[in-house]
């Protein structure tokens with residue numbers, strides 16, 4: 308059992324808190340975000356909230372709390388659940404219908420959920436040994452620049468790779484030039500070609516907070532960064548494949564399918580710099 312926050316109230320996670328006609332439940336009509344909790348701090352909270360607010364505006368969903376309120380609830384949940392390391396999960400849905408109906412009006416009261424939960428199980432050696440990823444078609448919609456709750460294609464891609472012993476999917480779409488990389492089921496990718504970092508450009512992929520911070524760090528280190536489409540055929544020429552996310556940090560990828568990559572210096576350097584940046588990050592107060 309965890310203490311959670313739903314629409315202004317702290318509840319036991321096992322209590323019935325969400326209504327059946329909540330549009331998040333019926334249509335996946337909502338947004339979420341995941342923030343790392345480190346030593347009781349919520350790392351880059353303001354960036355995550357900013358991303359969520361922008362998407363809420365885009366979809367016309369009311370955003371009911373400000374940064375300070377979300378921070379204070381997070382701190383309260385962290386204390387009540389006796390957790391200092393873990394993740395802060397935020398979910399916002401458009402609100403509740405009287406009967407199921409695709410059509411929505413403009414005056415919903417949104418459903419806002421805040422959860423502090425323990426760190427998900429990850430083998431701590433993974434950053435040393437690197438991970439394997441598998442190719443998987445990107446089967447999602449055209450709203451992937453937003454962190455929407457309708458995650459079925461991501462869940463299916465993740466199950467596909469985990470049931471084959473791999474860590475993450477490397478998803479691709481196809482254009483006239485062939486298959487090009489989009490992102491992971493819950494992560495971003497960047498590549499190092501020996502001279503510069505190449506990042507798939509933000510076109511129907513999530514602007515990951517880790518991606519933004521790591522590309523900034525790379526530029527600070529005088530490493531050139533190029534943002535463009537990256538084709539699967541080009542991967543053979545890459546020196547490093549690197550996975551990024553709030554929970555996976557900067558993770559070296561040592562195999563894409565059965566094709567091997569070196570666990571390189573760039574991933575290592577960026578992970579050290581990223582961990583330093585997280586450690587030095589002070590949340591709102």
Ligand code: PMP
Nearest residue numbers: 493494495513515516517552553
């Ligand atoms: N892409 C997708 C589809 C994701 O779910 C995530 C994880 N939130 C990311 C990228 C990485 O984003 P972030 O660095 O903000 O965790």
